[in-house]
Amino acid sequence: MKTLIIYTSQTGFTKKYAQWIAEKVSGDLLDQKDARKKSGEFFDEYDAICYGGWAMAGSIVKSKWFLEKAADLKSKRLAMFCVGGSPSDNPDVDAYLQNALTEEEKKYIKLFYCPGGFNYENMKAPSRIAMKMFTSMLKNKKDATEKEKVMAEKMSSSYDISDIKYIEPIVSYLEDAGNEKTEKDVE
Numbered sequence: 001m002k003t004l005i006i007y008t009s010q011t012g013f014t015k016k017y018a019q020w021i022a023e024k025v026s027g028d029l030l031d032q033k034d035a036r037k038k039s040g041e042f043f044d045e046y047d048a049i050c051y052g053g054w055a056m057a058g059s060i061v062k063s064k065w066f067l068e069k070a071a072d073l074k075s076k077r078l079a080m081f082c083v084g085g086s087p088s089d090n091p092d093v094d095a096y097l098q099n100a101l102t103e104e105e106k107k108y109i110k111l112f113y114c115p116g117g118f119n120y121e122n123m124k125a126p127s128r129i130a131m132k133m134f135t136s137m138l139k140n141k142k143d144a145t146e147k148e149k150v151m152a153e154k155m156s157s158s159y160d161i162s163d164i165k166y167i168e169p170i171v172s173y174l175e176d177a178g179n180e181k182t183e184k185d186v187e
């Protein structure tokens with residue numbers, strides 16, 4: 001049973017989750033920048049493939065690349081995880097996760113969410129500027145709700161809400177690929 005974890009990370013949260021998962025399932029770990037250079041045969045040797053990308057303005061970074069690849073890998077166990085700055089019980093998370101995959105893709109890819117946080121020290125300038133604009137827009141909004149005010153305050157400095165416990169459902173799902181294989185092998 002071989003598992004591959006591919007990730008894209010700007011400030012480190014998605015990379016940390018990818019490392020936790022890879023360690024737990026004894027899988028291989030690859031940055032998307034390196035994965036995209038690999039030929040089709042490279043992916044053949046894996047039973048399960050998992051892609052992790054961070055949330056940016058309601059979409060999952062580089063998910064288009066993985067979804068295109070995944071269409072040719074349907075026989076494998078496929079998973080995706082998204083790492084965002086919102087806590088997992090934020091209803092906005094559900095809304096954008098719902099739209100991340102088509103109905104067809106949902107049949108062969110399982111999608112998970114892991115809360116990350118904000119790390120302004122590691123953020124690239126364009127992201128930092130975008131976040132500054134977003135938080136000041138929220139702060140100056142005349143009819144801002146209490147929730148939006150709290151969110152703007154929280155997002156104006158770095159915080160970390162990541163936790164290794166969020167990898168548990170992802171790990172169980174990926175490890176099932178091994179059980180299925182073993183059952184088939186026994187037959």
Ligand SMILES: Cc1cc2nc3c(=O)[nH]c(=O)nc-3n(C[C@H](O)[C@H](O)[C@H](O)COP(=O)(O)O)c2cc1C
Binds near residue numbers: 012056130
């Ligand atoms: C420009 C920008 C847009 C973002 N948009 C969202 C978003 O729509 N939803 C969300 O939950 N987090 C959003 N975030 C927060 C990131 O997803 C979060 O900081 C994540 O932990 C980054 O992962 P990384 O450390 O792997 O780069 C955004 C961050 C930036 C910089």
